[in-house]
Amino acid sequence: MAVRIAVDVGGTFTDLYAVDDEKGEQWITKVPSSPEDPSKGILDAVRRLLNDNEVSADSVSQLIQGTTVATNAVLQRKGVQTALITTRGFRDVLEIARQKRPHLYDLTRNKVEPLVARSMRFEVTERVLASGEVAVPLSEDEIRSVGKRLREEKIEAVAVCFLHSYRYPGHEQVATRILREVLPEAYICCSSEVLPEFREYERMTTTVLNAYLGPLVSSYVGRIKERLHQSGVGGVVFIVQSNGGVMSSEVASHKPVYLVFSGPSSGVAGAAKISKEAGFPDAITFDMGGTSTDVSLIVDGRIPLTSEREIAGLPCRVPMVDVETVGAGGGSIAWVDEGNLLKVGPHSAGADPGPAAYGKGGAQPTVTDANLILGRLGGGSLLGGEINLKREFSAQAIHDQVGEKLGLNLEETALGIIRVANANMVRAVRSVSVQRGFDPRHFALVAFGGAGPMHAVGIARELGIRTILVPPSPGVLCAMGMLTMDVRTDAVKTVITSATEGSIAIFRSILQEMTAQAHEWLTSQGLRAEEVRVQTTLDMRYKGQNYELEVRDCYPIDKEGLDQAIAEFHRVHKRAYGYDRHRRPVEVVNVRITMRYPTCHESGMVRVGYHHHSKPVERKSSFRGVLFDEGQALVKTTILWRQSLAPEERVRGPAIIESVDSTVVIPPDAQGAVDHLGNLVITC
Numbered sequence: 001m002a003v004r005i006a007v008d009v010g011g012t013f014t015d016l017y018a019v020d021d022e023k024g025e026q027w028i029t030k031v032p033s034s035p036e037d038p039s040k041g042i043l044d045a046v047r048r049l050l051n052d053n054e055v056s057a058d059s060v061s062q063l064i065q066g067t068t069v070a071t072n073a074v075l076q077r078k079g080v081q082t083a084l085i086t087t088r089g090f091r092d093v094l095e096i097a098r099q100k101r102p103h104l105y106d107l108t109r110n111k112v113e114p115l116v117a118r119s120m121r122f123e124v125t126e127r128v129l130a131s132g133e134v135a136v137p138l139s140e141d142e143i144r145s146v147g148k149r150l151r152e153e154k155i156e157a158v159a160v161c162f163l164h165s166y167r168y169p170g171h172e173q174v175a176t177r178i179l180r181e182v183l184p185e186a187y188i189c190c191s192s193e194v195l196p197e198f199r200e201y202e203r204m205t206t207t208v209l210n211a212y213l214g215p216l217v218s219s220y221v222g223r224i225k226e227r228l229h230q231s232g233v234g235g236v237v238f239i240v241q242s243n244g245g246v247m248s249s250e251v252a253s254h255k256p257v258y259l260v261f262s263g264p265s266s267g268v269a270g271a272a273k274i275s276k277e278a279g280f281p282d283a284i285t286f287d288m289g290g291t292s293t294d295v296s297l298i299v300d301g302r303i304p305l306t307s308e309r310e311i312a313g314l315p316c317r318v319p320m321v322d323v324e325t326v327g328a329g330g331g332s333i334a335w336v337d338e339g340n341l342l343k344v345g346p347h348s349a350g351a352d353p354g355p356a357a358y359g360k361g362g363a364q365p366t367v368t369d370a371n372l373i374l375g376r377l378g379g380g381s382l383l384g385g386e387i388n389l390k391r392e393f394s395a396q397a398i399h400d401q402v403g404e405k406l407g408l409n410l411e412e413t414a415l416g417i418i419r420v421a422n423a424n425m426v427r428a429v430r431s432v433s434v435q436r437g438f439d440p441r442h443f444a445l446v447a448f449g450g451a452g453p454m455h456a457v458g459i460a461r462e463l464g465i466r467t468i469l470v471p472p473s474p475g476v477l478c479a480m481g482m483l484t485m486d487v488r489t490d491a492v493k494t495v496i497t498s499a500t501e502g503s504i505a506i507f508r509s510i511l512q513e514m515t516a517q518a519h520e521w522l523t524s525q526g527l528r529a530e531e532v533r534v535q536t537t538l539d540m541r542y543k544g545q546n547y548e549l550e551v552r553d554c555y556p557i558d559k560e561g562l563d564q565a566i567a568e569f570h571r572v573h574k575r576a577y578g579y580d581r582h583r584r585p586v587e588v589v590n591v592r593i594t595m596r597y598p599t600c601h602e603s604g605m606v607r608v609g610y611h612h613h614s615k616p617v618e619r620k621s622s623f624r625g626v627l628f629d630e631g632q633a634l635v636k637t638t639i640l641w642r643q644s645l646a647p648e649e650r651v652r653g654p655a656i657i658e659s660v661d662s663t664v665v666i667p668p669d670a671q672g673a674v675d676h677l678g679n680l681v682i683t684c
Contacts, residue, residue, distance in 0.1 A: 002020050002021045002022040002023070002059060002061060003018055003019070003020050003021075003055060003059045003060045003061060004018065004019055004021065004060075004061055004062050004063075004064070004235075004483055004599075005017075005018045005046065005049065005060055005062070005063045005064070005235075006018070006063075006064045006065070006266075006479040006480065006481075006482035006483045007042050007045055007046070007063065007064070007065040007066075007479060007482075008065070008066045008263070008266060008267075008476070008478040008479040008482070009033060009038045009041055009042060009065065009066065009067055009068060009263075010033060010068075010263075010289050010290055010291065010478075013030050013031065013032060013033055013289075013290060013450065013475075014030070014031050014032070014033045014034075014038075014041035014042060014044070014045050015028070015029070015030050015045075015475065015476040015478065015479045015661070016028065016029040016030070016031075016045040016046065016048075016049055016476070016479060017473075017476050017479035017480045017482075017483065018049055018055070019483060020055075020059075027049060027053055027055075028473055028475075028476045028479075028660070028661060029045050029048050029049050029052070030045075030475065030476065030660065030661055031044045031045045031048060032352075033350075035350060035352065037223075038067065038068070038069060038220070039220060039223040039224045039227060040227075042065060042224060042227075043224075043227045043228070043231065046063070046228070046231065046233060047231060050231075057231055057232030057233045057234075058232060058233075058234065060233045060234070060235040061235045061236070062235045062236045062237075062238060062599065063228065063233065063235055063236075063237050063238070064237075064238040064239075064240065064246055064482040064483065064485070064599070065224070065237075065238075065239060065240065065482070066239075066240035066262050066263050066265070066266045066478060066479075066482060067220070067239060067240070067259060067262050067263065068262070068263045069216065069217060069220045069259070070213050070216075070217055070256055070257070070259040070260050070262065071259075071260055071261065071262070071263060071311065073212075073213055073216050074209065074212070074213070074260065074311050074312050074314070075311070075312050077115075077312075078216075079115065079157075079212035079213055079216055080156040080157050080187075080212060080214070080215045080216060081120070081154075081155055081156055081157070082115060082116050082120070082155070082156070082157045082158070082159060082208060082211045082212045083116065083120040083121070083122065083150050083153075083155045083157070083158045083159070084116045084120065084121045084122065084158075084159050084160075084161065084204070084208060085122045085123075085124060085143070085146055085158060085159070085160050085161075085175065085179075086121065086122070086123060086124075086160075086161050086162060086163075086204070087123065087124070087126055087127060087162045087163040088123040088124060088125055088126070088127075089123065090123070090163055090200070091118070091121035091122070091123050092118070092121075093200055093201055093204055094114045094116060094121065094201070094204055094205065094208065095111075095114050095118065096201075097111055097112075097201055098201060111313075112312065112313035112314060114208075115205075115208050115209065115212050115314070116159070116208055116212075120153075120155070122146045122149075124138070124139055124142040124143055124146060124175070125138070125139040125142055126138040126139065126162055126171045127163065128162065128163060128164040128165065128167060128168045128171060129164060129167075130164050130167065131167065132164070132167030132168040133168075134168060134170075134171075138171040138174055138175065140174065140175075140178060143174075143175045143178045143179065144178055144182060147178065147179050147181075147182030147183055148182060150179075150182075150183060150186070151182060151183055155183070155186060156186055156187065156215050157186060157187040157188075157189075157211040157212060157214050157215055158179055158183065158186055158187070158188050158189075158211060159189060159190070159191075159204075159207045159208045159210065159211035159212075160172050160175050160176055160179070160188070160189070160190035160191065160207070161190065161191040161200075161203060161204040161207045161208075162175075162191070163200060164198075165190070165191055165192045165196070166191075166192065166196040166197055166198055166203070166493075166494045167494070169190075169192030169196065172190040172191065172192045172193075173190070173192065175190065176188055176189070176190045176193075187211060187214035187215050187218070188211075189207060189210050189211050189214065189254075190207065191203045191204065191206075191207040194206060194207045194210045194255065194257060195207060195317055195318065195492070196492060196493065196494065197317060197492055197494050197590060198494045198496065198589075199317075201315070202315045202317045203317070205314050205315050205316070206257055206315065206316055206317045206318060209257045209260070209311075209314065209316060210255065210256060210257035213256035213257060213259075213260075214253070214254075214256050216256070217252060217253060217256035217259060218253040218256075221237075221239070221249045221252055221253050224237065224249070225237055225249060236248070237249040238487070238599065239252040239259060239262065240259075240262045240263075240265060240266050240482055240485065241258045241259060241262060241265070241320075241488060242258055242259065242260055242261035242262055242265055242318060242319070242320035242321065243258070243265065243305060243318070243319040243320050243321065243488060243490060243594075244265045244266075244268065244269050244303045244305065244321045244485065244488070245485055245486050245487060245488020245489075245596060246482070246485045246486070246487055246488065246599060247487065247488070247489070248487075257316065257318055258318050260311055260316050260318070260320070261309070261311070261316075261320045261321065261323065263294075263478075264287065264294040264296075264321065264323040264325065264478075265320065265321040265323070266478045266479070266481040266482045266485065267285065267287040267294060267448065267449070267477055267478040267481055268285050268287075268294075268296045268298070268303055268304075268321050268323060268481070269303060269321075269481040269482070269484055269485055270448075270471075270477045270478060270480045270481025270482075270484060271283065271285040271287075271296075271298065271446040271448060271471075271477065271481070272285075272298050272301055272302070272303050273481070273484050274446065274469070274471050274477070274677075274679065275298065275301070275444060275446050275469055276301035277677060278469055278675060278677055278679050278681070280443075280444035280446075280467070280469055281298070281299075281300050281301040282298065282299055282300065282442060282443045282444070283298045283443055283444045283445070283446045283469070284296070284297055284298070284429055284432070284433060284440060284443045284444070284445050284446065284465070285297075285298060285446050285448075286425070286429070286445055286446060286447045286448070286449075286452050286456060286459060287448055287449040287452055287477075287478065288328070288329060288330070288425070288447075288449040288450070288451040288452035288454075288455060289329050289330070289449040289450055289451065289452075290329045290330045290331040290348065290350070290450060290451070291327070291329045291331055291332070291348040291350065292325050292326060292327055292328065292329050292346075292348075293325070293326050293328045293329060293424075293425050293428060293449075293452075294323045294324070294325050295323065295324050295425070295428045295429050295432055296321065296322060296323045296324070296432060297322070297432045297433055297436070297438060297443070298446075299438075303321055304321065304322035305319055305320065305321060305322060305550070305552075306319075306320060306321075306322040306550070307319050307320070307550070309322075318490075319490045319592075319594070322432070324428045324429075324431050324432050325428070326345070326346070326424050326425060326427070326428045327345035327346020327347070327348070327424075328344060328345045328346075328367070328421045328424040328425050328428075329345075329348060329367065329449075329451060330355070330366065330367050330368040330371075330450060330451040331348040331349040331350055331354060331355055331366050331367070331368060332344050332345035332346070332347070332348050332366060332367050332421060333345065333347045333348060333349055333364045333365065333366055334364075334365045334366065334367070334370070334398070334401070334402050334417045334420070335347075335364075335401065335402070336401075336402055336405045336406060340405070340406065342402065342406060342416050342417070342420050343420065344367065344417055344420045344421045344424065345421070345424065348366075349362050349364055349366050355368040355369050355389075355394070356369050356393040356394050356396070356397035356398075357369050357372050357389040357390050357391070357393055357394040358387065358389070358390075358393075359388075359390045359393055362393075362397070363397055363400075363401070364397060364401060365394070365397040365398040365401050365402055365417065367417060367418065367421050367451070368389075368394075368451075369393075369394035369397055369398055369414075369417075370394075370398065370413075370414040370415075370417035370418050370421075371414075371418070371451075371454060372389050372391055372394045373391065373394055373395060373398060373410060373411065373414040374411070374414050374415065374418070374626065374627045374628075375624055375625050375626035375627060375634065375637070376454055376626055376656065376663070376665050377389060377454075377663060378624060378639065378656075378658070379391065395410055398410060398413050398414060398417070399413070402416075402417070411627055412630065414627075415627070415629075415630050418455070418458070421455070422455055422458045422459055422462065423462075425455065425459055426459055426462045426463060429459065429463055430463070433463075436576070437575050437576065437578075440463040440464065440465055441463070441464040441465060441466070443465065444465070444467040444468070444469050445459065445460045445463075445465045445467070445468045445469070446468075446469045446470075446471070447468055447469070447470050447474065448470070448471055448474035448475070448477040448478075448662075449474065449475065449477070449478075449662070450474075450475045450661065450662050451662075451663075452474060452662070453470045453474050453662050453663060453664040453665070453680075454662075454663050454664070454665045455665075456468045456470070456664075456665075456682070457665060457666065457667055457670055457682065457684050460684055461684060466683060466684065467681065467682070467683060468681070468682040468683075468684065469679055469680075469681055469682075470662075470664055470672075470679065470680040470681075470682065471678075471679055472642075472677075472678035472679065472680075473659070473661055473662075474659075474661065474662045474664075475659070475660075475661025475662035476661050483599070485599065486533075486596035486597055486598050486599060487522075487527065487596065487597040487598075487599060488594060488595070488596050488597075489518055489521055489522065489594075489595050490592065490593070490594050490595075491514045491517060491518050491592065491593050491595075492590050492591070492592045493510050493513075493514060493590065493591050493592075494589065494590050495507075495510065495588055495589070495590065495591055496587065496588075496589055497587065497588055498543070498585060498586070498587055498588075499540065499556070499562060499565065499566055499569075499585075499586040499587060499588050500562075500585075501559055501562070503556075503562075503588070504556060504557065504558060504559065504562060507556040507557060507562075507588070507591065508556075508557045510591050511536065511555075511557060511591065511593065514591070514593045515534060515593060515595075518532075518534075518593060518595045519532065519595070522595060522597060527597045528597075531597055531598060532595050532596065532597050533595070533596045533597075534593060534594070534595050535552065535553060535593065535594040535595075535596075536553070536554055536555055536591070536592070536593050536594075537550055537551065537552045537553075537554065537591075537592040537593075537594070538550075538551045538554045538556065538565055538569075538588050538590070538591060538592070539551075539588070539589040539590035539591075539592070540565070540566075540569040540586055540587065540588055540589065541586070541587055541589060542573070542581060542584045542585070542586060542587070543584065543585040543586070543587050544584075548587075548589045548590070549569065549572050549573060549576060550572075550592075551565055551568050551569045551572055554568065556588070565588075566586050569586055570582055622638075622639045623636055623637065623638060623639060624636075624637060624639055624656075625637070626654060626656065628654065628667050628668065635654050635668060636654075637654040637655060637656055638654070638655045638656070639655075639656050639658060640655060640656070640657045640658070641657075641658060641659070642657050642658065642659035642664070642680075643659065645657070645674050645680075646674065647674050647675070647676050647678065648673065648674060648675075648676070649673070649674045650671065650672070650673045650674075651666060651671065651672045651673070651674075651680075652666075652671045653666040653667050653668045653669060653670045653671055653672075654666065654667060654668040655672075657672075657680065664680060664682075666682060667684070669684070670682055670683065670684040671683060
């Protein structure tokens with residue numbers, strides 16, 4: 001078996017990328033998503049790949065897929081009914097949260113509603129001190145009593161989170177064991193397994209998220225495996241994590257909270273690989289799909305990670321790729337607010353009914369409809385003409401819902417929709433660059449997703465970026481990125497100790513213990529320990545600070561390693577806050593390790609280049625009128641087919657380059673050139 005498949009399930013389309021490691025062949029497939037059951041879209045894409053390319057099902061060695069199932073379940077509050085068991089006196093931590101208000105000057109705005117109702121939060125007798133000392137033993141009888149009540153309530157998931165369990169997990173382990181005996185059908189997890197860190201609110205919320213999603217993700221993974229099995233596909237199934245790695249489907253069922261930001265991470269991984277190979281190690285990723293846009297900052301070819309993000313207002317403290325997401329995509333709906341101002345997003349027309357141009361009953365105008373009116377999209381631009389866009393439906397929706405209300409003609413309204421959508425995306429790029437001390441003018445913009453290359457020049461010009469990199473198959477880059485990912489596991493240990501020579505023995509002991517545990521886990525997954533790569537990260541702060549910064553690639557096992565870590569912390573602090581204090585004592589709060597195992601060897605690595613679509617499309621160049629700027633007449637624009645462009649070929653604007661998976665817009669005063677890897681490099 002030599003065929004590896006990656007599937008990215010988006011809000012509008014499901015993208016598949018496959019590579020045969022023995023023959024060197026690569027294919028892409030794009031099918032409409034099935035929002036009611038994402039696993040159906042995966043199966044549709046796999047079947048199409050197998051049928052259109054005469055690929056045998058038994059030749060598939062692995063299937064990797066990114067999923068938004070966990071994300072959507074939290075955003076839409078569609079997880080399972082969950083209970084919480086915690087230390088006596090602390091059940092309201094979940095509701096009290098932090099002192100800061102979500103909207104500082106709006107006194108009427110309530111905090112986010114907890115995922116667990118107060119009636120389903122139970123307190124039991126036990127107490128562990130911050131030192132790890134047991135002050136009050138756990139009452140096992142109370143745990144059994146609560147378990148019996150939860151069985152009567154038919155609770156599907158239970159989260160166990162005791163005070164200071166990151167220091168002493170024994171009480172949680174006993175409680176979890178008892179609950180699994182009393183509630184054999186329920187999903188049970190505890191914070192010492194999910195997130196053994198201090199800060200009780202964040203730890204409790206992350207553990208609750210894990211329980212809330214557990215049965216849902218387990219069911220989803222089960223459906224995928226069953227449907228693939230019925231189709232004869234028996235390869236290993238991996239799921240993309242939020243942290244830029246993959247995990248087996250079995251592990252994903254146990255730690256679903258690690259999938260909360262699964263979707264965007266693979267695109268960043270693919271963009272990081274391509275931009276570095278193309279000679280642009282410093283890049284801003286710009287992934288515009290049908291529902292949203294994800295942007296991220298890559299420095300020196302490294303994927304940015306964070307463990308401090310929120311989803312739907314709830315903290316989720318697991319490692320994840322640092323991505324900023326805005327509700328601006330091809331399907332984002334344009335509307336007029338009460339103040340008669342034009343807005344775009346965050347609501348999307350999705351895959352069904354989709355933009356008005358799809359002719360499937362959608363009556364709301366979208367970004368796709370605006371691009372069609374302006375000529376930037378043609379009637380047969382999507383999926384090589386598989387989806388026939390109807391201009392008259394777009395015109396009707398834009399006029400009725402927006403243009404008439406604002407007193408604008410059709411073209412003015414369409415340009416306004418594009419301008420507002422671009423402004424939303426520019427703000428997102430600024431948030432990951434300017435607001436963090438980076439000048440976007442020093443970066444290349446990597447544009448991908450189905451709609452990213454259409455808007456890339458407009459975004460770049462707003463930010464002063466001169467170089468845009470469009471990969472050979474931008475619409476399926478997220479899927480391609482999955483095949484570059486390693487199997488990954490993360491571990492963390494809270495220490496809260498001074499960064500001095502006296503703590504070196506502590507750091508060395510902790511790293512040895514964590515590394516041994518991670519190796520044991522990898523071995524249990526059938527992976528060879530000798531191929532594992534290990535990375536250490538320290539969460540550090542100046543003594544007296546309340547929050548810390550991540551310092552990567554630090555190994556404080558001797559004085560030299562500790563000194564290097566402290567020096568790097570000063571540098572990171574100055575970049576983040578504009579100053580450093582070399583004379584102030586430094587603390588290490590958490591020690592983290594990351595272990596990676598390659599899903600393929602170098603001989604099977606994905607290569608940048610042109611790929612075969614499951615349904616080949618051939619086209620000749622043509623022309624059509626395109627409106628680029630307000631007040632300008634339609635410009636006669638060359639329409640080119642992406643796969644007809646040869647390496648080193650130059651394209652002067654105005655030009656539109658179409659492919660099965662995406663469309664590239666080059667305005668009159670910009671130009672592009674195809675590099676030796678097949679990337680389109682646009683200068684503006």
